[in-house]
Amino acid sequence: MAFLTEPDPERGVALPVVPGISRIVANNPSLMTYHGTNTYLIEADDGFVVLDPGPDDDGHLKDVLTATRGQVSAILLSHTHSDHLGATAALKARTGAATYAFHLSADPAFLPDILLRDGDTVAGMTALHTPGHASDHLCFARPDGIVFSADHVMSWSSSIVSPPGGDMAAYVASLRLMLSRDDRLYLPGHGPPLPNPKPYVEDLLDHRLRREEAILRTLRDGPCTTWDLVDRLYSKTHPWLRRAAERNVVAHLLKLQTEGLVSPDGERCRTRERLSCSCED
Template identity: 75%
Template structure:
């Protein structure tokens, strides 16, 4: 599907992306994070809000403090993956700002100052619980049609769904939820802004459905291991991304198992339809 690209953004400086919103791109580029994690600085009546303070990096922390003059009213977190969450404790210690995150944290060592549930409002934004990529994932929707979509919907790539924290059935549900909305701009956790996001979200969902159909079809041919399916379905994948592909395949398999369409026997997965056919053939 057609992903968006952008030149490497200027480092260490806040870049305006919309009225009253700037981003600082952390210096953690990789095949998994694109140019780096987007930390958003949002101006509000209460002061500057920091959304996703980024990785545990002293330089990035100083960039945030310099861009805000250290006057930060609150710190919002989309989810507790380290590339978004790593600087939260240090930023809170330096500013005293309260932290806001989903009330059921996926990190047992972290509890936000203000736990959020689906539909709660913070600084005029509605917290949308969108599990799939992470169990504690939140998007934040503004009344002007801008949504901070974090890693649920990214413009430069599809998201990894890695069990046990990631769940493919939840991811499908969360994508479908975004399709019921009339948003005009997504600001993702990595990569450039995504205007008119609905067609893109539909393509993400369709692509995942096709992948799941391909996995189900492969299992109809007989038993397969997870890595066999990766080799069969992701033959063009960069070797460094094979682990991510394996995580996605595992998430699809677990979804198929929960639906009664596949069974796991050790490291081998089989289609329930294939097993029924095999039993029928053995009796005939």
């Protein structure tokens, strides 16, 4: 995969992306979040639409309030992972803006003011339900071909798909949904903008399918655990990255099990031909 990189962005300020859209990059860099979570500020007639308020961090909240002058007309959430959801309640309390998110929240503690379903329109954008990374994940598509792709498609890395909230079959289907569209620019939840996204999404899908075939080939040689598969198929050595790889393997195995190609056998799983690898934690 040819991922994109960018220099460490300036902190605490709204960085222009395209006319009418800027981002503030939260100061939560990590192996999982790149330089940090992108909070997008979208100009509207009655203030700003804030998409993904970011982590629960007083400094980041202050930066968002300063950049918008507190004039927030709506708060949109792509999904309820903490690095996107964390500042939502505080931003709502400070601005009175209504929150919009998928109608089936993956976080039982969060209930949006406005429940969105696939195809609903908000702030002139169409909500696209794109589960896979998270069951409640939404992308937001503008009529001008710009899509806020959040964590479904990121420019700097592929997405982790970690069951039970993550679902590899749903992720693959959501990638195919994006490929059926003709969008010109993705604005992801982490990392820089992604122009001409279709070839990149094709590569993401091909990467997942090739990984799936590699898992099946390995299992045809005999039973193995999820960690056996990580050791054989991944080169990652950092503990966090190995854990992320293991979660992706689990997601692949559950998809293959649903498709009748793999069966669990104690702590291992096997193909239907030879059967044995752990499809569960």
